[in-house]
Amino acid sequence: MTDFSKTRSMFDIPDGMTYLNGNSLGPMPKAAPEAMDRFLKDEWRTEIIKGWNTKGWFMQTNTLGDRVGKLIGAPAGTTVVGDTLSIKVFQAVSAGLALVPDRRVILSDNGNFPTDLYMVEGLMKLKDDGYELRIPDPEMVLDSITEEVAVIMVTEVDYRTGRKHDMKAIIEKAHKCGAVVVWDLAHSAGAIPVDVGGLDTDFAVGCTYKYFNGGPGAPAFIHVAQRLMDVVEPSLSGWYAHEAPFAFDTDFRPMPGAIERMRIGTPSIASFAILEVALDIWDHVDMNDLQERSIELSNLFIKEVEARCEGVTYAGIRDPQARGSHVSFRFEHGYACMQALIAEKVIGDFRAPNVMRFGITPLFIGEADIHKAVDTMEAIIKNETWREDRFQARGLVT
Amino acid sequence: MTDFSKTRSMFDIPDGMTYLNGNSLGPMPKAAPEAMDRFLKDEWRTEIIKGWNTKGWFMQTNTLGDRVGKLIGAPAGTTVVGDTLSIKVFQAVSAGLALVPDRRVILSDNGNFPTDLYMVEGLMKLKDDGYELRIPDPEMVLDSITEEVAVIMVTEVDYRTGRKHDMKAIIEKAHKCGAVVVWDLAHSAGAIPVDVGGLDTDFAVGCTYKYFNGGPGAPAFIHVAQRLMDVVEPSLSGWYAHEAPFAFDTDFRPMPGAIERMRIGTPSIASFAILEVALDIWDHVDMNDLQERSIELSNLFIKEVEARCEGVTYAGIRDPQARGSHVSFRFEHGYACMQALIAEKVIGDFRAPNVMRFGITPLFIGEADIHKAVDTMEAIIKNETWREDRFQARGLVT
Numbered sequence: 001m002t003d004f005s006k007t008r009s010m011f012d013i014p015d016g017m018t019y020l021n022g023n024s025l026g027p028m029p030k031a032a033p034e035a036m037d038r039f040l041k042d043e044w045r046t047e048i049i050k051g052w053n054t055k056g057w058f059m060q061t062n063t064l065g066d067r068v069g070k071l072i073g074a075p076a077g078t079t080v081v082g083d084t085l086s087i088k089v090f091q092a093v094s095a096g097l098a099l100v101p102d103r104r105v106i107l108s109d110n111g112n113f114p115t116d117l118y119m120v121e122g123l124m125k126l127k128d129d130g131y132e133l134r135i136p137d138p139e140m141v142l143d144s145i146t147e148e149v150a151v152i153m154v155t156e157v158d159y160r161t162g163r164k165h166d167m168k169a170i171i172e173k174a175h176k177c178g179a180v181v182v183w184d185l186a187h188s189a190g191a192i193p194v195d196v197g198g199l200d201t202d203f204a205v206g207c208t209y210k211y212f213n214g215g216p217g218a219p220a221f222i223h224v225a226q227r228l229m230d231v232v233e234p235s236l237s238g239w240y241a242h243e244a245p246f247a248f249d250t251d252f253r254p255m256p257g258a259i260e261r262m263r264i265g266t267p268s269i270a271s272f273a274i275l276e277v278a279l280d281i282w283d284h285v286d287m288n289d290l291q292e293r294s295i296e297l298s299n300l301f302i303k304e305v306e307a308r309c310e311g312v313t314y315a316g317i318r319d320p321q322a323r324g325s326h327v328s329f330r331f332e333h334g335y336a337c338m339q340a341l342i343a344e345k346v347i348g349d350f351r352a353p354n355v356m357r358f359g360i361t362p363l364f365i366g367e368a369d370i371h372k373a374v375d376t377m378e379a380i381i382k383n384e385t386w387r388e389d390r391f392q393a394r395g396l397v398t
Numbered sequence: 399m400t401d402f403s404k405t406r407s408m409f410d411i412p413d414g415m416t417y418l419n420g421n422s423l424g425p426m427p428k429a430a431p432e433a434m435d436r437f438l439k440d441e442w443r444t445e446i447i448k449g450w451n452t453k454g455w456f457m458q459t460n461t462l463g464d465r466v467g468k469l470i471g472a473p474a475g476t477t478v479v480g481d482t483l484s485i486k487v488f489q490a491v492s493a494g495l496a497l498v499p500d501r502r503v504i505l506s507d508n509g510n511f512p513t514d515l516y517m518v519e520g521l522m523k524l525k526d527d528g529y530e531l532r533i534p535d536p537e538m539v540l541d542s543i544t545e546e547v548a549v550i551m552v553t554e555v556d557y558r559t560g561r562k563h564d565m566k567a568i569i570e571k572a573h574k575c576g577a578v579v580v581w582d583l584a585h586s587a588g589a590i591p592v593d594v595g596g597l598d599t600d601f602a603v604g605c606t607y608k609y610f611n612g613g614p615g616a617p618a619f620i621h622v623a624q625r626l627m628d629v630v631e632p633s634l635s636g637w638y639a640h641e642a643p644f645a646f647d648t649d650f651r652p653m654p655g656a657i658e659r660m661r662i663g664t665p666s667i668a669s670f671a672i673l674e675v676a677l678d679i680w681d682h683v684d685m686n687d688l689q690e691r692s693i694e695l696s697n698l699f700i701k702e703v704e705a706r707c708e709g710v711t712y713a714g715i716r717d718p719q720a721r722g723s724h725v726s727f728r729f730e731h732g733y734a735c736m737q738a739l740i741a742e743k744v745i746g747d748f749r750a751p752n753v754m755r756f757g758i759t760p761l762f763i764g765e766a767d768i769h770k771a772v773d774t775m776e777a778i779i780k781n782e783t784w785r786e787d788r789f790q791a792r793g794l795v796t
Contacts, residue, residue: 012443021447028443036434036668044613045410045426049419049745057614084663086636087485094524110648115637115663118650122635126492126524135648209664215442216455216667237520238484239513248750250508250533252516265482265513266607268669269614270434347447352646 002289007363010281011213018346018369018376023187023326023359026213031277039273051269060272061240061263065221067279068212071287072185072204073195074223080259081275082267085186085207085220087236089153090119091262092203092222094235096151096180097127099202099228103150103179104130109138111158116184120153142169149179156194157187157324160351162316164192164323171199186210189221191294191325191361193287196223211325211361212282214275222262230257238264281363293362295320297370298327301360304374305329309381312337315355326359339391340380346373400687405761408679409611416744416767416774421585421724421757424611429675437671449667458670459638459661463619465677466610469685470583470602471593472621478657479673480665483584483605483618485634487551488517489660490601490620492633494549494578495525497600497626501548501577502528507536509556514582518551540567547577554592555585555722558749560714562590562721569597584608587619589692589723589759591685594621609723609759610680612673620660628655636662679761691760693718695768696725699758702772703727707779710735713753724757737789738778744771 012030013019019027043055052058061080069079093106106120117135124131136144141154152174156165167183174181183204188194190211196204204223208214224232234241234254240263243253254261302314315330317323331337334354341348341356348358358373359365380386410428411417417425441453450456459478467477491504504518515533522529534542539552550572554563565581572579581602586592588609594602602621606612622630632639632652638661641651652659700712713728715721729735732752739746739754746756756771757763778784 013446014444017446019446025447025450027446028438032442033435033438036438037431040426040431040434044430046412048411048415048417048425049423049747050740051614052423083482083485084636084665086638086663087481087634090634112648114640114646114648114650117648118635118637118640121650122633123524125631126521126633128525128527207664216449217664217669218666220663233523235520235524236485236488237516238482239516240484242512242516246750248512250510250512250515252512252519265484265618266605267482267615268617268666270668270672271615271666274668342448349447352644 002284002286004293004362004366007281007284008366011364013364016345018372020346020348020358020360020365020369020373022213022361022364023191023210024349025209025216026211027364028215029213029278029281031280032215032274035273035277036270039270057269060269061267062259064272064275064279065259068208068221069223071282072189072223073197075197075226078226078259079221079223080263081208081219081221083220083264085205086115086119087264088205088220088222089116089182089184090123091234091236092182092205093120093151093153094123095232096182096203098233099180099231100150100178103148104132105148105150106131106133107141107144107149107152108133108135108154109141110135111138111160112155113159113184113186116153116155138163138165141165142173145170145173145177145179147177149177151180151182153182153184155184155186157191159187160315160355160357161328162323162326164317167201168199171201187324187326192291200225202228208275208278213278215271217271218275219267219271224259224262229259232261234261236264240264240266285363290362294325294360297362297365297367298325298360300367301327301358301370301374304370305377308374308378311381312377325361326357328355328357330354331356333386335394336386336391337380340386341376343391344376346376400682400684402691402760402764405679405682406764409762411762414743416770418744418746418756418758418763418767418771420611420759420762421589421608422747423607423614424609425762426613427611427676427679429678430613430672433671433675434668437668455667458667459665460657462670462673462677463657466606466619467621469680470587470621471595473595473624476624476657477619477621478661479606479617479619481618481662483603484513484517485662486603486618486620487514487580487582488521489632489634490580490603491518491549491551492521493630494580494601496631497578497629498548498576501546502530503546503548504529504531505539505542505547505550506531506533506552507539508533509536509558510553511557511582511584514551514553536561536563539563540571543568543571543575543577545575547575549578549580551580551582553582553584555589557585558713558753558755559726560721560724562715565599566597569599585722585724590689598623600626606673606676611676613669615669616673617665617669622657622660627657630659632659634662638662638664683761688760692723692758695760695763695765696758698765699725699756699768699772702768703775706772706776709779710775723759724755726753726755728752729754731784733792734784734789735778738784738786739774741789742774744774
């Protein structure tokens, strides 16, 4: 049984803050400053260039990749970390298209996180070869899988509503139709149980700055099915993916049969130092316990808000098995209300046009946080605090 | 006049170490641990998600980009940091090809750093539209610029020999022929005076972990000429490049007329915390002073090694104006000799097949270091210390 009071004690969250935004950027693990200090003083300072050998920097893409892989059901040796999620999406989709060279349709949905769509747009322009991106409503994805489709790229959990795709059904139908699946785990990894190996997806990508708490801009990850490892073509073919990276040959030969081929250039080793201790926390967590706890807390939150906050309506999915681990509410004055909540140290975020979004992250969130959040929201709505000028002005990020 | 004893005092280099590898990975600035601690505790810990607004994280790509830009002669607003150099090469070359859509030749040279060539190889495969990569000998690049050429991608300073391309001549001829230039500054930025603005290159890319001392895997940078800012097409079109990144529209519209369009996804903010203080050191440096000092030290090193180390021959360029800031020597037993030097705390590196390479970085290297390096090398050669078994085994990185 996962001890969530133990995991809670492993984070350093400011006193009095109710942090319901771990789905956007996780809070700092207590171990991060010491780990970073160790990296700076005992690795970079003392070893400098030698650290690539003596401190294992060169293979951290893989050692950390395996640790992430374990949390998403990926066999060892099929996941690497590095780069940004946008880049990993590009890698996966471009590699997917090369596997199905005679088709020209990429299927996603209009609820997908925009950067995934943007990256595909850029890829299609580059290829300039009649590709088409279809983005039906999320509910229509399964029905839209046909033998025309080369690659299906969907984010399992909708970043606004928390609505979950049925990945098992999508993958099965895709494979029946000869299509390749790129599964974006941005809002799934560390949020709900995921089994990329068991469901035999072709590719999976995600980030580590949300539920994995790796810090702002922490590395992304990519998983490739072992069965594809010999045939998958890296289109972003950097020296880190080369069969002999230190031979300095002028022609590219991808590392045969290994996930190294999805590495690109030299990754930030400082960001790995944080990720390492952020992942340590997960050694104490069972994903099924996590989901159970997330559902309890989410249901409590939804029930209380609906009962006590007038004008605020639940924007998500009722069936807890069909959603991720954040809950969203619509409110006409959602932006200002979220600003007022933040002023009271209840931190969620806002997604246009009117969605207030809260991450339910049992690693560091309990009932008391939920009650605090609802009490605060209720008072803001009753007193119309959100009308204050200071809550109307827009910042860059909410 | 630059005070190099002052800059030397701003680095934390282990006692007794002669570090002649700042061209590969710079040593740690003394200010790095405190800056990182501040980022972790006063930014990430206390602000968490709000840091994107309150701590300026979202625009650090640009604020740090401008500081890098200043050191390579780029006007403000034309340089951003982020991603890896491999990715930035891909961005620049793909954007360059789009500017000259009717041509099919990419010109580089066979001395270019392999990852640049690999990334172009991947790009050509993606485009699959008759592109050809020509890699003549470096000396033949200028003569190979014809009206067939779409993009010229060269690394100014050869990573092995230090040989410098005549960028002025290349850019002038390229523009006369209607070609676009991508100038890789990996071994130039922070090594020699660079004036990307004055020479009116189309693109420039580079990294910050070498002479800029940003730490292992520190962010890369890209510069785009202001005259291209409205027409340049980002092919890696992530949300960070969008005109309205927080509108979450499903279609990509690049930030109009601004370098933001060359940003991609969410960058590592921890790596920016280090880069910031690493760049502070450059506030005290005049690039002409730096080059003068580099030439003095390099000439001393070359002269002494040639006089005292039998069998070791200088592999670089005699004219100091025609080279970068590292010096290379060929020695039949170069690998083992470098291992023996490292065991004596004289740190350089090795590049196949037989090149011993030393970075001359006046920010933290002086005459005493050069004498120590030559004395040590002389003793190793005289005593044939390099024959010892322990110096024969190969590691991943040297």
